[in-house]
Amino acid sequence: MKKKLNIELHTKELDSLGLQIREIVANNVDFTGHLTKAHRDDHYVFYIQQEGLIELMIDFKNYQIKDQALFFIAPGQVHYYTKQVDSKGFFIFLNPSYLQNIYRRIFDTYQNISQVVPIQSIVLFKTTELIFNQVSEAAGDIQKNIIRSLIDSLMGMVVLEFSKNENYLKNGIDRKTELTFQFRQLVQKHFLTLKRPKDYAALLHISVPYLNEMVKEQTGCASSYWIQHEILLEAKRLLFYTQLNTKQIAFSLQYEDHTYFSRFFKRNEGITPLEFRKNYCDLSNQNS
Secondary structure: OOOOOOOEEEOOOOOOOOEEEEEEOOOOOOOOHHHHOOEEEOOEEEEEEEEEEEEEEEOOEEEEEEOOEEEEEOOOOOEEEEEEEEEEEEEEEEOHHHOOHHHHHHHHHHOOOOOEEEOOOHHHHHHHHHHHHHHHHOOOHHHHHHHHHHHHHHHHHHHHHHHOOOOHHHHOOOHHHHHHHHHHHHHHHHOOOOOOHHHHHHHHOOOHHHHHHHHHHHHOOOHHHHHHHHHHHHHHHHHHHOOOOHHHHHHHOOOOOHHHHHHHHHHHHOOOHHHHHHHOHHHHHHHO
16 A cells, blocks of 8 residues: 555646636535545635535534535645535635635634534525626626625625624724734744744734733633644644654654654643554545
């Protein structure tokens, strides 16, 4: 068996507009093959479902999309599909640059927490269908501008579905909310090289105590938790979906001392990296 040394990254699913939309109807998409293999995307994935059932795993969480519902997958999240029954809807693959910052903040908030939401908005379905028709006919600059405007409106509707029970949009964005968003973005970008709260406090030009107070108030967890969360999540991805050994994984996470990495992993997860891999080996075989 050929050893798998990395997680497949899909990078060529977007057209020149920076998006792609696929209609799912009458099982016209084969939910086997590469869709059941763990992979990442360098773009956002949204699925807006009118009926049917899709089940998938996103970063070790199982999600079920039943009847009228939607889900999103953020760039870099490892995922694969496990079940599909008579689903009907639209997949939208979208360059992150399409999303307003306020929308990305909402998706960052729900990432790894709850990435599926039921929907009842008929307008949302109609807008998605309209975009699909426009994309298939897009030729000139005017049509492309229309598509961009429609995508922006659709993303606003999607955000509202996630935010219906939140005061996030009503309260607006204060300094702490803005800085916490910037912190989360910086961690996702730099967790391989910057592993201490003081590194991020310096980038944000604030003190470490203020960073910790702010992040704890906004998210319920300390700044160190979110740094460790990104490191551990990437470590689990590599343990689960590749055959890299612990030393190789430690080095890929930029730990010079692989024994320190193993202690760090056990301290936070309660088991060693090898024990984690052994516990999930049966699941890992689905990607062999």
